[in-house]
Amino acid sequence: MTGVVREVLDRLRVSRETEEALQVYVDQLVIWQKVKNLVGPKTLDNVWSRHVEDSAQLLPLLGTAARLVDIGSGAGFPGLVLAILLREQQGALIHLVESNSRKCAFLRDVSRRLSLPVRVHNDRIEDVLPTLIGQVEGVTARALAPLSGLLDLTNELLTGPVVGVFPKGQDVERELTDASKYWTFQASVKASCTDSKARILLISDVRRAT
Ligand SMILES: C[S@@+](CC[C@H](N)C(=O)[O-])C[C@H]1O[C@@H](n2cnc3c(N)ncnc32)[C@H](O)[C@@H]1O
Numbered sequence: 001m002t003g004v005v006r007e008v009l010d011r012l013r014v015s016r017e018t019e020e021a022l023q024v025y026v027d028q029l030v031i032w033q034k035v036k037n038l039v040g041p042k043t044l045d046n047v048w049s050r051h052v053e054d055s056a057q058l059l060p061l062l063g064t065a066a067r068l069v070d071i072g073s074g075a076g077f078p079g080l081v082l083a084i085l086l087r088e089q090q091g092a093l094i095h096l097v098e099s100n101s102r103k104c105a106f107l108r109d110v111s112r113r114l115s116l117p118v119r120v121h122n123d124r125i126e127d128v129l130p131t132l133i134g135q136v137e138g139v140t141a142r143a144l145a146p147l148s149g150l151l152d153l154t155n156e157l158l159t160g161p162v163v164g165v166f167p168k169g170q171d172v173e174r175e176l177t178d179a180s181k182y183w184t185f186q187a188s189v190k191a192s193c194t195d196s197k198a199r200i201l202l203i204s205d206v207r208r209a210t
Contacts (some may be wrong), residue, residue: 002041008048012056013019014085019191021084021114023051028113029075031107038075053193054167055081059139061190061202063081065138065160066092069114071125071153072144073098078167079140083116092117094131125153132157139150139164147175147201151183158185164203172199 001023009019011054032038043050055078059146062082066089070079073096086092096118098104104122112116121128139157141164143148150166151158158164168175172189177186185206192198 004089005048011053012186018084018087021087022081024114025076025080025084025110026052026108026202028106032109036102036106036147038103038106049194051075051077052081054078054192055142055192056085058165058167058200059084059085060165061200062138064138064155065136065163066090067136068093068140069097069132069136069157070136071097071139071141073107074100074103074143076110079144080107081120082136082140083111083118084114087114087116093119095119095121095136097121097123097125097128110128123171129156137162140166140169146178147172147203148182149177151179151185151203151206155183155208158204158206160205162204164201164205164206167202168199170197170199172201176201180209182209183207 058078059082063072066086068082071105073079073187079094079096083094094117096107098107101122104120107120111120133156136157139154144150154164176187183206186204191201
């Protein structure tokens, strides 16, 4: 284990079993990446901070929510990391919605190896959304769409206490302004611990603007 990996794991403060599960996940990602090209190749050099820690930092922002949907999961960020962190929690279930079947095969393989509380949907979110309404307490999506597009896709989920936790770049204020033309919502903006320019948006109580 390199010093960087140890530093990230120390910051995450997880059990030895969870550390081992995260390591299995990253090892599999490296193996699959050689033939399936699941993530931007350069980002693998920095996978522990850029992907694992960047995903793990969302967990406390989700509060007690353990029934989640991650949309456009790709190679599992943040959804598979959250599933690893929540795997011992009673009632946890993380839906991973990903339209690319190559990526879904990877998500299923890692989920089986680690016995994760995951359901992989090889679908577009537009097609499975009706089955998820009322089933989840939290929604995540990283690098999928600007906020206004995310709310087009997820507004029916983001009602009542359900919270959307969306990592964003430095254009977050512009995304909020743009989305406000079409939607009303509660929003708060958090700093990212992995990138000083990035932000994390917490969104709830979404309604169509009249
Ligand atoms: C830029 S990648 C981000 C992947 C991952 N969330 C991350 O941050 O590394 C966007 C992913 O969303 C998937 N995707 C795009 N539109 C989708 C949709 N409507 N429903 C489900 N998945 C979608 C793509 O196949 C792709 O894997």
